[in-house]
Amino acid sequence: MNALEKQFHEWKNHLLVYKFALDEINTKLSILSEEFEFMHNHNPMEHIKSRLKEPTSIMSKLKRKGLALTVENAKRYVLDIAGVRVTCSFVADIYKVHDMLCQQDDIQVLKVKDYIHEPKPNGYRSFHLIVEVPVFLADHTERVPVEIQIRTIAMDTWASLEHKIFYKFEQAIPQELLHELKQAADTVKALDDKMEHIHYEVDQIKHKRRAVLEEISQD
Numbered sequence: 001m002n003a004l005e006k007q008f009h010e011w012k013n014h015l016l017v018y019k020f021a022l023d024e025i026n027t028k029l030s031i032l033s034e035e036f037e038f039m040h041n042h043n044p045m046e047h048i049k050s051r052l053k054e055p056t057s058i059m060s061k062l063k064r065k066g067l068a069l070t071v072e073n074a075k076r077y078v079l080d081i082a083g084v085r086v087t088c089s090f091v092a093d094i095y096k097v098h099d100m101l102c103q104q105d106d107i108q109v110l111k112v113k114d115y116i117h118e119p120k121p122n123g124y125r126s127f128h129l130i131v132e133v134p135v136f137l138a139d140h141t142e143r144v145p146v147e148i149q150i151r152t153i154a155m156d157t158w159a160s161l162e163h164k165i166f167y168k169f170e171q172a173i174p175q176e177l178l179h180e181l182k183q184a185a186d187t188v189k190a191l192d193d194k195m196e197h198i199h200y201e202v203d204q205i206k207h208k209r210r211a212v213l214e215e216i217s218q219d
């Protein structure tokens with residue numbers, strides 16, 4: 001095994017605990033999702049996807065931050081080694097998922113970035129949080145950070161395409177294209193608002209209808 005291979009092997013060893021942290025969060029989310037569906041007949045989570053950052057991406061992030069490429073620095077400064085993305089149906093669901101998860105006793109919230117209330121200049125909208133979750137190992141317990149990104153299907157479509165086209169684009173993005181990108185993000189926001197409104201109105205109609213039927217059945 002040459003020096004580089006040895007270094008990679010070491011990094012992979014250290015990543016194991018992040019995989020366990022992902023398993024913990026995924027279990028929590030799937031329990032919440034099933035329980036919510038059972039109680040409310042509606043599932044706020046459309047998809048849950050998780051990934052472990054590759055050692056090469058961890059190293060690039062350390063380089064970008066001007067830090068030495070050590071495992072200690074990665075553990076301390078790269079908080080999205082374990083990442084989960086939850087795609088929700090509606091904007092309100094994002095905050096429901098956040099509340100349900102963060103009220104759990106063993107979850108500690110380290111950082112919240114609400115790019116929905118304050119979108120990035122390019123139009124990026126998403127809700128990010130870094131939480132710490134305990135991982136119970138054979139001889140000790142480790143608290144491991146996990147980045148959770150929660151966004152609607154529409155926000156996710158924009159972000160995935162923007163990521164493909166521009167994210168980490170080495171040169172400055174021409175002003176005109178930045179403007180078009182922002183316009184596309186505004187369209188996505190309008191779509192989210194419209195769908196949320198339609199959903200609310202349909203719910204109101206369902207409630208009224210149920211109330212009328214109950215009244216009739218009591219007569």
Ligand code: 0O2
Pocket residue numbers: 061077079080113120122124128158159160162163167
């Ligand atoms: P990748 O390749 O997706 O993993 P910080 O460490 O908190 O100082 P960081 O990590 O940039 O800074 O925090 P932030 O802003 O919360 O971004 C975390 C992740 O959100 C990014 O991870 C992206 O996945 C996503 N993201 C942030 N901004 C944008 C954006 O403008 N467009 C898209 N498509 N995604 C974005 P990475 O590691 O940078 O990249």
